[in-house]
Amino acid sequence: MDTDRIALKVLGISYSHTQSGAYALVLAQVGGPIRIPVVIGASEAQSIAMKIEGITPPRPMTHDLMANFCRAFGMGLKEVFIYKFEDGIFYSEMTFSDSEREVSLDARTSDAIALAMRMGAPIFTTRAIMEETGFVMEVEGSEDQSQNEDDGSDDSIQAMRVPDLERYSIEELEKTLARLIEREEYEEAARVSEILKRKKSSNE
Numbered sequence: 001m002d003t004d005r006i007a008l009k010v011l012g013i014s015y016s017h018t019q020s021g022a023y024a025l026v027l028a029q030v031g032g033p034i035r036i037p038v039v040i041g042a043s044e045a046q047s048i049a050m051k052i053e054g055i056t057p058p059r060p061m062t063h064d065l066m067a068n069f070c071r072a073f074g075m076g077l078k079e080v081f082i083y084k085f086e087d088g089i090f091y092s093e094m095t096f097s098d099s100e101r102e103v104s105l106d107a108r109t110s111d112a113i114a115l116a117m118r119m120g121a122p123i124f125t126t127r128a129i130m131e132e133t134g135f136v137m138e139v140e141g142s143e144d145q146s147q148n149e150d151d152g153s154d155d156s157i158q159a160m161r162v163p164d165l166e167r168y169s170i171e172e173l174e175k176t177l178a179r180l181i182e183r184e185e186y187e188e189a190a191r192v193s194e195i196l197k198r199k200k201s202s203n204e
Contacts, residue, residue, distance in 0.1 A: 037135075067118040082125040083126065094107050094115065174196065176192050
């Protein structure tokens with residue numbers, strides 16, 4: 001196992017152009033230009049998008065329940081390590097620890113990252129995986145790049161946005177967001193929340 005680790009952070013989610021009904025989780029090298037796309041399913045994309053947008057569901061979802069379970073029993077998620085890439089699949093392990101022991105468990109990368117986001121755990125991969133699967137996102141101007149990284153937006157993430165909703169007023173977006181959360185349509189709610197946030201920022 002390659003121990004030459006590279007720290008990653010979650011940048012955003014886009015529709016996958018290679019697999020129908022799937023999404024691409026975009027991970028970014030911390031302090032670097034490399035981006036790594038990870039194809040994930042719709043339910044995991046919904047869970048991660050909700051955390052990105054700061055949406056709290058009325059009832060705990062699966063990853064929220066897992067995080068609550070760990071905290072209730074005094075377990076912390078020490079790290080997520082994406083340790084292998086083979087046949088188009090990323091392999092990850094989660095390392096948990098309490099006051100007495102440390103345990104590593106195999107996990108789907110999407111589940112591991114969704115849990116890491118809820119428990120504040122760092123995400124790592126190997127340099128070999130980054131070089132094999134990563135790409136450089138070119139953004140003109142360092143100021144634009146910094147802004148994109150801060151707000152989680154990126155040229156590759158534009159597919160999350162729904163053009164028709166751009167014409168909604170802030171009041172209409174707020175009502176739409178409330179309805180979507182009530183119906184537990186969290187993936188669509190995350191998109192509406194992103195547009196609402198940008199519209200509010202532009203009016204300030």
